[in-house]
Amino acid sequence: MRGRGCKALAKASACILTCGTKLADGKLADDAAEDACETGPAKSCKVKYDGVTGPTSKINALCPACLDATARANAFANAETQLDALGGLVYCCEPSTTSTTNITTTTTSTTTTSTTCPPPTGQVLKGSLTATVGRFNYNVQLGLPGANSACSSNFPGTHACTYPELQAAAAACDLPGLKDTANMTVTSFWAIASDASTVPNLQQCLDDAVGGSNKNWEYGTAHTASRGQKVDLDNTFGTLGPLQSGLQCNFSGNSWVGCCQ
Numbered sequence: 001m002r003g004r005g006c007k008a009l010a011k012a013s014a015c016i017l018t019c020g021t022k023l024a025d026g027k028l029a030d031d032a033a034e035d036a037c038e039t040g041p042a043k044s045c046k047v048k049y050d051g052v053t054g055p056t057s058k059i060n061a062l063c064p065a066c067l068d069a070t071a072r073a074n075a076f077a078n079a080e081t082q083l084d085a086l087g088g089l090v091y092c093c094e095p096s097t098t099s100t101t102n103i104t105t106t107t108t109s110t111t112t113t114s115t116t117c118p119p120p121t122g123q124v125l126k127g128s129l130t131a132t133v134g135r136f137n138y139n140v141q142l143g144l145p146g147a148n149s150a151c152s153s154n155f156p157g158t159h160a161c162t163y164p165e166l167q168a169a170a171a172a173c174d175l176p177g178l179k180d181t182a183n184m185t186v187t188s189f190w191a192i193a194s195d196a197s198t199v200p201n202l203q204q205c206l207d208d209a210v211g212g213s214n215k216n217w218e219y220g221t222a223h224t225a226s227r228g229q230k231v232d233l234d235n236t237f238g239t240l241g242p243l244q245s246g247l248q249c250n251f252s253g254n255s256w257v258g259c260c261q
Contacts, residue, residue: 026198120176120238125169126155128180129257134190134205134228134249135220136257143207143218144192151259154181161258162194166231166240169260176238180256188255191229191243192217202226205249219249230255 019037022028028037129138129150136143138150147160161169166189169175178186193199193216202208205228207218219226228249232241 027195120174120178121172122174123169123172124165125161125172125174125178125258125260126158127151127259128178128186129154129160129259130180130182130184131186131254131256132190133220133254134217134247134252135207136190136217138257142213143215147217147257151257155259155261158259158261160192161189161260163189163191163229163231163243164194165260166191166258169258170238170240173238175233175240176236178233178235178238185235186233186256186258187235188230188232189240189258190217190255191231192257199229203229203245217249222248222251228252 019028019034022034022037028034129147132138136147138146139153140146141149144160151158151160175186180186190205193204201216202225204216205219206216206226207213207220208224208226209219209221212219217228219228226249227245228247229243229245230247230252231243233239234241
């Protein structure tokens, strides 16, 4: 069901993820500051759901209208946990059940459950570049400048998605069925920090080799401590897996770079 309540849920979940990321990045002092981010005077995460306005703490009571009976029964107990863990799955894709009855000498029923995802909304993420190692090389430029340039040329007005932006894109249902510019299915992303000061450069493929550029996402060997981070994508449901760290930048396989506005 993609009614206004579900759209409000997607916006609220994106907002909650943003506040949670600020806490994780050290931009908010503590849990109380995170709560203030979600429900404070700015009302940044308040939602209007079928005439009911309230902070995100009320979403758990409102959300079941967006779910089918099975999902409703299995929903998590509180809004933040539900939105963090199930937000993309609940909002983006819904199981549908089809029953077929065949009448012969006896009556038998066959029930089939399938999952249908609507087209991506493109609210945050507009597309994806082709997969690459942690040493980005797009538009004949290395690192983030090359990725930003390629995003801008393929999807005007966009830049390489940061990890928090990918989380917001998942909450906004931008990721189910995502393909890159070569029409390949996207199954993971490099996790680019939103603020380099909050994530160690040595987890952002810093080119710290002798004579290297000393810039992130440009490291091409494996003889220093420089590593990268990535996150897997369930392409069917549009949900992100846990953040993975300590990956050798040029030897841990390819991942994609999303393009966000």
